[in-house]
Amino acid sequence: MESKKRTLIRETPDCMGETVRLQGWVDIRRDHGKLVFIDLRDRTGEVQLIILPDNPGAIEAAKDVRSEFLIEVDGLVKERPAKMQNDAVKTGGVEIEVVELRIIAKPETELPIDVSQTDLGVNLDTLLNNRTIALRNVKVRAVFSIYSEVLRSYDEAMRAGEFVEIKTPKILGSATEGGANFFKIKYFDRDAFLAQSPQFYKQAGMSAFERVFEIGTVFRAEPHFTTRHVNEYTGLDAEMGFIDGVTDVMDELERTMKHIFRNVGISCEAELSLYGEAVPGDVEIPRIRLSDAEDILRKEYGKELENHDIDSEGERMICEYVKKEYGSDLVFLTHYPTSLRPFYSMPSPDDALTTETFDLLFRGVEIASGGQRIHDAEMLTGNIRKFGLDPSDFSDYIDIFRYGAPPHGGWGLGSERIVQKMLTLGSIKEAVLYPRDVKRLAP
């Protein structure tokens, strides 16, 4: 047969009565008497192939075909018989009568996990050890289709808000911003560090562009063993100038989250339904001072916070409370104590012990952290000293403000946590393609 362009499965309903060439993966193959049925999938959908007994060439070519073979078929697009129309939605009401079948590639050995079941039914380690194969499973693939849409929607929301996209360095000459959360690297003849946030650089970008955002890798050398931490993730950062206060920042983040949820709800309906999930409703996100949250936790749950800091149990409880009282899956906790926030956090005008900061919680987990930053060089220098740090380690950073910067603020948002909580996945590692933790550096 002469060379022929491939037709995507999605396009087959428009080719009724024509001969098309399809390429894809065999989902499953079934024999009914002398008939052979094959469910074929490509990136655009799934369709049923039929091999009739009067086509011995195709019968012969198909005799070894099993799940996860990659095949090419030339076939006639036919209307699906009425009695099979119950799954016509999936297949666009068509089936393909095979004329020729060729094997493109096939697994050399049995797949280590059965990807044809909707639910893989393997534990997290098995899933991650076999990540590439697991991606052939419909539910696993759905996670990353949604993830791709989250990235697109964040980008779209930011640009709609006139944020300029920047890319900032991940290799740093010094491990500023304090803490031992930096990975050290050998950089030619000296030591360097991996960025644990684009904080200083996005403030620098803001000081020229007013509004900037970054989608970039964040490295955290934290020896955590939890369901919500990985050591490398993709941060969705933003910084905006000329704000009246931290409320402007929360407004912008709320607009952004709603844009993401709305898009995922529309574009990924099928993927969400595999998990029996829907995106959060379009409800105003409550904003609760952390001190008020502390009162609520005490009254409603008999829970006391240590050092006024909310722990992961407290975060789950306050989300439960907010869902019950306000019908919201998200909540802003605001005005964290100075002792719990970085030195660049703007102190509250009415209370030097609290800051103009917030965390955004989604179904029990913090997904974003943000606030207004100090934009006055003198105040910033004073705060660096108060935190026991040396201003001379921060001269490039302080310079941003020595040359004049507007009142500003921003956030860091974890892309994978959005997906984790949207699908109620047990671990964030299910939402990272190839996650890194203290023990895992492969595949």
Added chain:
Amino acid sequence: MESKKRTLIRETPDCMGETVRLQGWVDIRRDHGKLVFIDLRDRTGEVQLIILPDNPGAIEAAKDVRSEFLIEVDGLVKERPAKMQNDAVKTGGVEIEVVELRIIAKPETELPIDVSQTDLGVNLDTLLNNRTIALRNVKVRAVFSIYSEVLRSYDEAMRAGEFVEIKTPKILGSATEGGANFFKIKYFDRDAFLAQSPQFYKQAGMSAFERVFEIGTVFRAEPHFTTRHVNEYTGLDAEMGFIDGVTDVMDELERTMKHIFRNVGISCEAELSLYGEAVPGDVEIPRIRLSDAEDILRKEYGKELENHDIDSEGERMICEYVKKEYGSDLVFLTHYPTSLRPFYSMPSPDDALTTETFDLLFRGVEIASGGQRIHDAEMLTGNIRKFGLDPSDFSDYIDIFRYGAPPHGGWGLGSERIVQKMLTLGSIKEAVLYPRDVKRLAP
């Protein structure tokens, strides 16, 4: 005056006769007799402010205002006098009669470089040492406005082609893919490496999603001192399955480049004109076998290639030739010798010494490298051995193909080089916000 929402400068022509509140940077301040003129800029544009002598409060408030002060003004939007309409395009035909002026922030000291000139006129080191301040300059800012549009357009082109966006790990457990181009990192109690490309992971993603793309950081521990190398950059990667051959990959990259150029041409006309540049015309990109390019270089330029490898001088010459002969700013060089390409490159079916690969050159510089990859596990294992490498170091990678993968290929495209060549910048470092080279890790 009561609290009032900010009006963006772009919106002022719609507010004729109204009092608005503007916030931004002072570009320049001029005194004409008793009149004070201030050019104010925000992220949306620039407008002239006038302070009349009958407003002593504003005259007083403005007396210290100089370039790069950040100010807020309440003012009346008026039509710009006819004699000044020559610059009416820039200002939308309006000017602002200041009612009140307040200083938001100001440089503590003189700026280290004069950013008010269109051309900064400083050398590369001075530019980069003062990068944050330099961003306030209109031409420097233009580079990154264009860069932001390149990122957006790449994303848009990929999604239009049904590529799924993925994010792959930058910390690797082993430095595979050969070479000494890896930065080593201390990862808790062991050694790890920074990814010098997402090659293996994007092929893994392709094996499930057919088409994937990634916008991510690439780390190269190459001790280069050239105008086109940095040690950390943002790669625009793609990988696509079910190809008929490398031609399909070049077609897709050509479509993508044209999409980027078209968008930048439309969205960034003003930024391009600051550099006296236009985007490349919509000409078919010639595809020349490297061996034919070698003949051309010999005949046209008397240049001989060493080991049939094209050097940077040869790349400049072949681009000059293609521009002259085909009117194209870009050219694909194809069929590189096996010895010059990675072990996973597909050998040409008719010639085992060449590969189904390409480089894409743009105005004298390679901006992308790509090709068809080997998708057969056995052939791949053999090639790994031929390259003197140990297949057992590549077991996760080979597994992708042991379980069946379609014919596929892709590319790695350097985002910053696109912008560098589009604006004919002397060094790629001008197109990187905070570049990293052998010597530079700050700011």
